Amino acid sequence: MGFNYELSNFLLNIFFILFPLIFYQFTIHEKMNHRTAFKNVVIFFLFATPMILCMYFPPVEANGLIFDLRIIPLILGCFYGNSKTSIMLLLSLISVRFMIGGTGAYLNLISSTLSFIVIISLSNKYHSYSLFNKILISSILSFVCKIIGISSILVIDSYYDFLSAFKFYIVQSLFMGLAIYIIESIRRNAELKKELIFSEKMNIASIISASVAHEIRNPLTSVRGFIQLLTQTELNPDKKQMYGKICLEEIDRAEQIINDYLSLAKPYPEILxxxxxxxxxxxxxxxxxxxxxxxxxxxxxxxxxxxxxxxxxxxxxxxxxxxxxxxxxxxxxxxxxxxxxxxxxxxxxxxxxxxxxxxxxxxxxxxxxxxxxxxxxxxxxxxxxxxxxxxxxxxxxxxxxxxxxxxxxxxxxxxxxxx
CATH class of the missing domain: 3.30.565.10 (Histidine kinase-like ATPase, C-terminal domain)
Incomplete structure (x- = not known):
């Protein structure tokens, strides 16, 4: 069987895979983590959509067999989703392939199931790997999964153009690595943003704490000094009055500083x-x-x-x-x-x-x-x-x-x- 693929459909498959990754950043938001069911649905559609579209617009279609990049969204969904989304993706892949029809539907059932077992076995340790290892493992994995599919095809078609398919799936593996790099970059940026926000909060808290201590300490130190003078020495009435006035002024200043902080904590109108x-x-x-x-x-x-x-x-x-x-x-x-x-x-x-x-x-x-x-x-x-x-x-x-x-x-x- 020949293996002549359409470049336009191949590029279209790439677009199907890369476009949903723009929206992946929303799945790692803190609010999404508290809504597990909704997050699972979002991740499922995020990877199921390009997977299905790749099958409907394959770069190669001949003798009831279709060749596309569906394995990339499947691997991504298994690695970055959970067991529920992974199983849903596999069932969707098999179901849609049977809907499309052809002899390849049964071969897909065998090869996809075997590939899924290999993917799941690696998914548990996947997030403990470095970025380079993630890219390397995912690229090799996408190639191995397709080799499983090629092996099943060779059983029924000994004249299958293995060399052309081999080149096709090497290119697929390169895009698999690119997709992993994009997702990991998004996740890393989200982590850096979270760390930056936390660092800013701690910095503001330390500045406010230091400022409160400094500003309140100054008038209190003055008040303490003058109270000592009032209690430990004999003073004429004029000096007592002067020292008492200074104490009241310093206390008023401390109160004003506290009021400023309270106003800062509640800047929005309380009574409209x-x-x-x-x-x-x-x-x-x-x-x-x-x-x-x-x-x-x-x-x-x-x-x-x-x-x-x-x-x-x-x-x-x-x-x-x-x-x-x-x-x-x-x-x-x-x-x-x-x-x-x-x-x-x-x-x-x-x-x-x-x-x-x-x-x-x-x-x-x-x-x-x-x-x-x-x-x-x-x-x-x-x-x-x-x-x-x-x-x-x-x-x-x-x-x-x-x-x-x-x-x-x-x-x-x-x-x-x-x-």
Whole structure:
């Protein structure tokens, strides 16, 4: 029997096998591991589909015999599935081959069953091998399985073109190795991603732990020192009052740090309510007015009416006051102007906070809101980080423009609440 195969169908078989491997990465997701039955079904269809398509579009078909690359999906399904999916794949292969018909259906029953026994015997230890050994073993295995099939054909056709088939199945073995390499690369990348995420979580946990310990220790150390002075020495009333005031201020600072961490842990609105940005700006102006008077900074506000947004009132005020106070501190050494404006633009409410302070470089602007980054000598970076987090939790967007020596502008946009 001749062995002249169609190149187009051969390439089509390659496509059938490689295309489903794109979706293999979803089968190794953590959520999929908790849904075993669903995962088995997905893996079955992932390898059964190319296996069946290969049989319906064979590169060689003659005298009731078909030659294709069906063995590759079968081996992959047995190695990367479990016993249930392996048996389902074998039964599907035999059933579909009988549906196609021809004398080869009975030969396929014998050769596929023998090949399946060989594949299963190797599958138990397969995952303990190195990548090179996996590729080597799978390539040799695909070739051996086809040799079993060729041997069964020689029984009924002594004139079978063994040499051409031999070359065909060597090429098949090369693609078997390629398929294994692709799957192993996907699995390795998934493992590296998981390790990276775990490493990042541990890194963040260590940074937060160190930061909490450092930030809380500073005010507590001050409080402890002044309490010792108050209890161990005789002081005049003025000094007692001064030391007591410092203790209260340091305790308030520690409380503020704790509140910042708590806000960071829950950035999303707890209570959603209709907020009028104009009313909120007026409230923030009243809060900042006393601080601005002490620093000699002028605060100006301007806002349109009916600027309604949906959010958490306390968290909105906290975030805007944090940003505004940073603007006031940026103008500490010179008498500047802090402007807070609000207006409507398309379907958004724009809240603009600008100052005429020292400004920032592009690098400093890009790092705003990052963990533990601050432009202030004694700053923790938590205030700005919390503000950014709270605003984003209310579906807000922040755009920062700054120029050294001229000042900074924060443009915050919120979705407009339509009445």
């Amino acid at each position: 309510e209709e907020l009028d940005i104009g009313e909120e700006i007026q409230y923030i102006y009243n809060v900042l007015k006393s601080v601005a008077n002490l620093t000699g900074v002028e605060v100006e506000i301007k806002y349109d009416i009916n600027l309604l947004v949906l959010g958490d009132r306390k968290k909105l005020r906290q975030s805007i006051i944090n940003i505004a106070k940073n603007g006031l501190e940026a103008m500490r050494d010179k008498r500047g102007v802090l402007k807070i404006e609000a207006y409507k633009r398309n379907n958004e409410v724009i809240l603009s906070i600008s100052d005429t302070g020292i400004g920032m470089t592009n690098d400093q602007v890009s790092r705003l809101g990052m963990p533990y980054y601050s432009n202030k000598d004694k700053g923790t970076g938590l205030g700005m980080m919390v503000s950014f987090s709270l605003i984003k939790g209310m579906l807000g967007k922040i755009n920062v423009k700054s120029e050294l020596g001229k000042g900074t502008v924060f443009d915050i946009s919120f979705p407009l609440l339509k009445i």
